[in-house]
Amino acid sequence: MLLRTIMAAKLFDVDSFAEYSAGLLVSGSFCMLSCLGFYALLQREMPMMVVRERMRPAVISLAQCVILALICATVLSAATTISSATIFGLSRSVFLLGLVHGFSQQLFLIATIESRSRGQSMRYARQNVVRGAAVCALGMAVAFYSRSAMLTLAIEALVTLVLVQGTLIVIFKSAHIKYRIAFSLALYRLPKAQWRAAIILCLVGAVGFLVLNADRWLAAQALPPKQFALYAFAAIVLTLSSALQSLINASLFPFLARRFASLGAAATYSACWKISLGILVAGIVVGVPAWVLASRGITLWFPEYHAATVLLPVLMFIGVLRVSDFWSAFMIIAGFEARLLFLNSVAGFAASLCWILWFRPWATSTIEPLDVAVFAAFLSAFSYIFVVETARRAKKDI
Structure with missing residues (x-):
């Protein structure tokens, strides 16, 4: 794909x-x-x-x-x-x-x-x-x-x-x-059917999706077609990281659900922590050479998208965070979907506020692809930090 x-x-x-x-x-x-x-x-x-x-x-x-x-x-x-x-x-x-x-x-x-x-x-x-x-x-x-x-x-x-x-x-x-x-x-x-639980999970998914994809909708709305194409091309990095995370989660989520049912919250949290940390470290190690290779490849084979190389460091950082995020899975399995909904909402609001203070829309009317990438970085970083801390506290409440 x-x-x-x-x-x-x-x-x-x-x-x-x-x-x-x-x-x-x-x-x-x-x-x-x-x-x-x-x-x-x-x-x-x-x-x-x-x-x-x-x-x-x-x-x-x-x-x-x-x-x-x-x-x-x-x-x-x-x-x-x-x-x-x-x-x-x-x-x-x-x-x-x-x-x-x-x-x-x-x-x-x-x-x-x-x-x-x-x-x-x-x-x-x-x-x-x-x-x-x-x-x-x-x-x-x-x-x-x-x-x-x-x-x-x-x-x-x-x-x-x-x-x-x-x-x-x-x-x-x-x-x-x-x-x-x-x-x-x-x-x-x-x-x-279980409509109440389903609707809460739907809202969790919707808010989580907005946190992960608000940058692309912002790019589609605010950037001219050629610049949107530029951002969409660079954002293949995010598509790949999300695909890798989904592929790992396809096996990990059922594993954690079975582990939660048989061994409890502490064992499930421990497994989630080790897997997430391991993938985060591996992502950092692989990220730097991948950035260099991707930049060279774009210059050689896609010269019309050469300007996208400026976005790669920021998007690589976001990709590493996303591919190593399995804390939301723990929260859903443990039954804290309502808490996760509140968490994602607060993270999205805090990240948006920080980006507005950084971008200062009152001082400029022009938005660039890099501005959108920074917005995505704020969203991913805030979401990751908030969910890690909330998952740690949630484990103690079970």
């Missing part, structure tokens, strides 16, 4: 890459809804259901996530079609296609939660490799021949939807429940 983004930057002109990046931004933002929190709830509870061999209720909960993802996509698409206003300067077609792309991505996350919950890391890795290879091959083939960002996004979404269908069928068969029955029961039980 990283290769796909780099190839897109090479195949598209700067304006088309800006359009493609905007579509991916909308796609990722749709996943922020997390099926109104039910995806996060399923992610927390399905590993425990697997241990207790309660696969039929787990699969019905999975089907509820699919239904809610479809409802969210339909409502947002209808609202976008009816509304005449533009969102952060994006065209209606880019926003709608981004929603479809995000819907396909959300379904992929739902479909692969079963392999993650079973602790089958290699199976989950194969699912990612198959999807990544198919999206990259077909999407970039379309990009090469059409040079159309919109058509490329559409093909990527279609490929993912086709693969998801096959995965879901296998999951339902393994749980010995028919496709139609599972969705009928899911719809019937939806009014009595």
